[in-house]
Amino acid sequence: MDAKDILGLPKNQLPIPQEKKSRPPKEPQRKPDGISREVYALTGGLAPLMPSVDASQLRRHPPPDEKITWQWLPFTNSARKDDLQLFHWVRVVNGVPPTGDYAFAKYNKSVNIIKYTDEEYEKYLTDPTWTKEETDQLFDLCERFDLRFIVIADRFPSSRTVEELKDRYYSVSRALLSARAAPGDIANDPLVKEPYNMSQEVERKRALSMVLSQTKHQERKDTEVLAEAKRITESRMAAKGPEESELPVAANIGPENSQRAVVSGDAVTPSNATLPSAITASSTLMADNASTLASLRMLRVYLRTYALDQMVQAASASAGHRTIKRVEQTLQELGVNLKPKVPTKAVCAEHLELRKEILSLLNLQKQRTPRGDQDRPFMPDPLSFGGDRFGKRDQKRKAPGRSSEAAQSPSQSKRPRKMKASDI
Amino acid sequence: MSSRKQGDSQPSEDGGTAGVKRIKITKSSEDPEKKGLSRRLKDAEISLPIVYGTIAFYLGRKASESQSHKWTVYVRGATNEDLGAVVKRVVFQLHPSFNNPTRVVEAPPFELSECGWGEFEIAISLFFHPDVCDKQLDLYHHLKLYPEDESGPQSTKKPVVVESYDEVVFPDPSEAFYCRVQNHPAVIVPRMPAGFNISAPDPAVPLENTNERERGDTKDHPLSQWFMNFSEADELLKLAAARQQVQAHIVKLRRQLSVMDGMPQLSKPPSAYE
Numbered sequence: 072m073d074a075k076d077i078l079g080l081p082k083n084q085l086p087i088p089q090e091k092k093s094r095p096p097k098e099p100q101r102k103p104d105g106i107s108r109e110v111y112a113l114t115g116g117l118a119p120l121m122p123s124v125d126a127s128q129l130r131r132h133p134p135p136d137e138k139i140t141w142q143w144l145p146f147t148n149s150a151r152k153d154d155l156q157l158f159h160w161v162r163v164v165n166g167v168p169p170t171g172d173y174a175f176a177k178y179n180k181s182v183n184i185i186k187y188t189d190e191e192y193e194k195y196l197t198d199p200t201w202t203k204e205e206t207d208q209l210f211d212l213c214e215r216f217d218l219r220f221i222v223i224a225d226r227f228p229s230s231r232t233v234e235e236l237k238d239r240y241y242s243v244s245r246a247l248l249s250a251r252a253a254p255g256d257i258a259n260d261p262l263v264k265e266p267y268n269m270s271q272e273v274e275r276k277r278a279l280s281m282v283l284s285q286t287k288h289q290e291r292k293d294t295e296v297l298a299e300a301k302r303i304t305e306s307r308m309a310a311k312g313p314e315e316s317e318l319p320v321a322a323n324i325g326p327e328n329s330q331r332a333v334v335s336g337d338a339v340t341p342s343n344a345t346l347p348s349a350i351t352a353s354s355t356l357m358a359d360n361a362s363t364l365a366s367l368r369m370l371r372v373y374l375r376t377y378a379l380d381q382m383v384q385a386a387s388a389s390a391g392h393r394t395i396k397r398v399e400q401t402l403q404e405l406g407v408n409l410k411p412k413v414p415t416k417a418v419c420a421e422h423l424e425l426r427k428e429i430l431s432l433l434n435l436q437k438q439r440t441p442r443g444d445q446d447r448p449f450m451p452d453p454l455s456f457g458g459d460r461f462g463k464r465d466q467k468r469k470a471p472g473r474s475s476e477a478a479q480s481p482s483q484s485k486r487p488r489k490m491k492a493s494d495i
Numbered sequence: 496m497s498s499r500k501q502g503d504s505q506p507s508e509d510g511g512t513a514g515v516k517r518i519k520i521t522k523s524s525e526d527p528e529k530k531g532l533s534r535r536l537k538d539a540e541i542s543l544p545i546v547y548g549t550i551a552f553y554l555g556r557k558a559s560e561s562q563s564h565k566w567t568v569y570v571r572g573a574t575n576e577d578l579g580a581v582v583k584r585v586v587f588q589l590h591p592s593f594n595n596p597t598r599v600v601e602a603p604p605f606e607l608s609e610c611g612w613g614e615f616e617i618a619i620s621l622f623f624h625p626d627v628c629d630k631q632l633d634l635y636h637h638l639k640l641y642p643e644d645e646s647g648p649q650s651t652k653k654p655v656v657v658e659s660y661d662e663v664v665f666p667d668p669s670e671a672f673y674c675r676v677q678n679h680p681a682v683i684v685p686r687m688p689a690g691f692n693i694s695a696p697d698p699a700v701p702l703e704n705t706n707e708r709e710r711g712d713t714k715d716h717p718l719s720q721w722f723m724n725f726s727e728a729d730e731l732l733k734l735a736a737a738r739q740q741v742q743a744h745i746v747k748l749r750r751q752l753s754v755m756d757g758m759p760q761l762s763k764p765p766s767a768y769e
Contacts, residue, residue, distance in 0.1 A: 374663060
């Protein structure tokens with residue numbers, strides 16, 4: 072308020088925002104009249120977007136001059152083809168039963184199937200793969216089952232696929248339509264505008280079923296390859312070069328080679344569960360690495376820090392946000408800068424390798440303690456030992472020791488806290 | 496100060512083709528100048544270590560409201576060698592409140608001094624010689640005038656120095672560029688396999704600005720006493736130690752996991768650590 076004084080803003084601005092603030096919270100509390108509080112709360116305490124029930128009507132009493140009785144009366148349904156007469160309760164006002172058709176008769180809709188005469192069939196609709204009989208049967212079924220082709224295909228006497236039936240039905244309908252009407256009138260009919268393409272449909276359904284039946288492994292591989300392809304096309308867009316053809320080949324060779332290497336290397340791993348996941352994880356890693364390298368090469372010039380960033384991102388592509396945070400936490404515990412202060416080629420390579428190793432360490436830990444204990448990613452005791460050892464080793468060196476001592480103090484001060492956390 | 500050559504540590508980022516340097520030579524045209532430019536050396540990345548940053552002095556008694564600090568922004572070689580062989584010019588984009596905020600420096604040492612009162616981000620664009628790269632490289636640096644330690648009056652003697660080390664990487668340099676800089680102290684050039692002979696630079700491809708340049712290195716620069724020292728040995732040591740620790744943990748865990756797999760499920764992880 073003093074600030075407003077200083078700025079010279081008028082004071083009466085204050086009441087307006089206050090009013091606005093108090094109004095919205097009041098709205099849901101005030102219930103509309105007509106329905107009880109509990110009923111209103113059922114809808115979530117807010118008015119529905121479209122009034123489903125007119126609230127004011129609910130409490131309304133019928134006018135006193137009307138005498139209401141309920142009677143058990145027979146009725147007929149115009150939607151039925153027979154004359155079946157059933158009974159139901161009817162609200163009778165002053166002795167006059169309600170008139171009009173059965174309320175649900177209007178929902179009995181069906182599809183308009185075009186009917187053809189034999190002449191028309193001879194003229195327009197003959198087809199080498201379809202007999203007249205079959206076509207007749209098809210149309211009969213279509214009418215009975217309202218163009219539910221799956222049911223029709225099931226009931227069709229000779230075996231035809233859904234796509235074949237659809238194709239026949241739509242082409243017949245289109246031919247009839249164009250034969251009967253003038254060409255200009257039917258141009259906007261969907262049958263004419265978007266004809267049924269059987270081969271496309273077959274292909275589409277096949278692709279869908281393939282996607283549906285993919286295993287997780289397959290899915291991962293697909294996303295890798297797609298990401299790689301995307302990166303390659305993007306980098307191609309960025310800089311056109313004569314070596315274009317080499318790169319995708321190189322990138323493809325890269326992951327394959329590394330996969331083989333990884334398989335032989337991982338044969339020694341004790342746990343069976345880690346084996347497939349390690350392979351897919353590291354092959355994803357290699358694929359990402361190779362494609363990042365490829366895209367970096369397409370840039371004529373780049374900064375080493377940028378390259379490291381890209382590689383780090385590629386390496387942690389499969390890791391979630393929390394895992395990445397834990398990697399960074401571990402790096403800090405180890406006394407390593409999150410971004411190297413002196414990013415030379417060797418330093419960047421080491422940094423990247425360290426990050427990858429921490430990732431695999433965290434993965435192993437997850438396997439060991441799957442309960443999702445997020446407190447300390449590292450086993451605290453050995454780490455603090457490690458801190459000690461590290462400090463001692465460093466002090467033996469000459470110049471670097473001095474600067475690393477400064478780095479030691481934060482981790483040393485952290486140690487007592489770490490001990491506490493570990494004493495669970 | 497001899498040129499640093501690589502080749503000791505095989506970079507693992509090479510994606511499976513470690514140890515093999517593929518040198519692809521594209522078709523070269525008749526023109527000797529174009530020849531050197533079109534032949535590119537794959538897997539022979541040339542890197543240029545640079546340091547860029549700002550040094551700001553408080554003006555003390557001479558300070559006014561609008562000009563309280565005198566600062567210099569610069570890009571120098573990490574070993575204070577001359578960058579002019581690679582970098583043709585540098586453009587510093589200052590805050591729009593400056594007159595002519597786009598400042599172009601055509602010759603090394605690539606620096607710019609100004610007076611002002613405010614901190615802002617400076618965009619530094621490096622433009623290279625035609626045989627090096629036809630694309631520019633952009634860096635960003637935040638100009639810091641006020642020291643971290645806010646206690647007491649600012650000193651006019653001790654400036655606020657913020658420097659960043661980075662390396663400009665040219666992944667597939669042209670042959671001409673390679674020839675020209677293979678013995679240059681500012682540039683890191685990879686070691687080529689034996690039998691790779693490259694001719695001396697073609698005199699038909701002169702560098703622009705070569706004649707007018709005075710001393711381009713920053714070894715005896717007036718501000719050189721404030722330059723920071725960047726030593727990769729320090730970080731390498733730390734990284735190596737960290738990696739050792741992590742690897743030890745991994746081995747331990749793997750052993751534990753194999754033991755656990757052999758035994759029935761334990762509710763608690765083994766309590767005895769080493």
